[in-house]
Amino acid sequence: MSMPAPIPEDSSLWGRAATTWPESKAVAARHRGHLIVSTLGKNARPLVAARVTTAVIGTLIAAMPECCGVVWAGRVARPSGLWLEMSRHSFAPFPDYPFTLWLDILPFQSDGKIGAITVGLSTFVGREIEFETAKLTLPALIDKVAGLSVYLIEHGNVVKDGDTIGASATERIAVRYRNSEILGGLPVFSCTDDFADSLQ
Known part of the structure; x- marks a missing residue:
């Protein structure tokens, strides 16, 4: 779902993100819109849903290079370049999938x-x-x-x-x-x- 507005302000999210992504607050301050990516239905196991969603988000980033970052489940923020790179391993066997994105x-x-x-x-x-x-x-x-x-x-x-x-x-x-x-x-x-x- 395309949202033509910034995500709601959450200073604790960006404070946590800044520990590993120092530019995160500046990136958050200048973004003007976002996409919501979610699975439909409630029967998928959380790991299966996370793998698929992670891969889809990686594909969207590749198609839209202006994407500046990803906020996962409203709790974790990552730079788009890191997400693009790590999402290539979405379907890797345990324990090598990109759980640090989540x-x-x-x-x-x-x-x-x-x-x-x-x-x-x-x-x-x-x-x-x-x-x-x-x-x-x-x-x-x-x-x-x-x-x-x-x-x-x-x-x-x-x-x-x-x-x-x-x-x-x-x-x-x-x-x-x-x-x-x-x-x-x-x-x-x-x-x-x-x-x-x-x-x-």
Whole structure:
């Protein structure tokens, strides 16, 4: 659907986008219209719909080089060049499809720990991930959150409240369902790796 007006103003969207796309606020300020791209019907699995929609948006960008960016599900903004490049992998096998077009992973600090929270995962599984750790480095934390994100996108909400996840008994991560204080009360998978310490 063609809309001859800018998308509604959302300063938090462009603030998040600016962490990886510094020009995003300027691009948003100068755009004059947008297209809404959506699947019809409600029976498609979220991943199938995301793959198809991502490929279609990539095709539209190729046909309309004046396109300046993409806002995914109203939560994540990406530059059009990046979208065009990554959308070529829309139908790649797990885990190589372009899930980073669909969600942000944002780092934070809290009470001497570091953390990362997703924005956009709830479109697929109804919750975001909020992971805090005092053990991992930031790159390792981002890798864990990305790995869990793509697993959930692929398999759906298979992690239940109180489950533990991890590659081994010494790498168990406790998962609780709660509402995020960081994301204004949105439902999250609250993850911590303190669980392994309590077993030793």
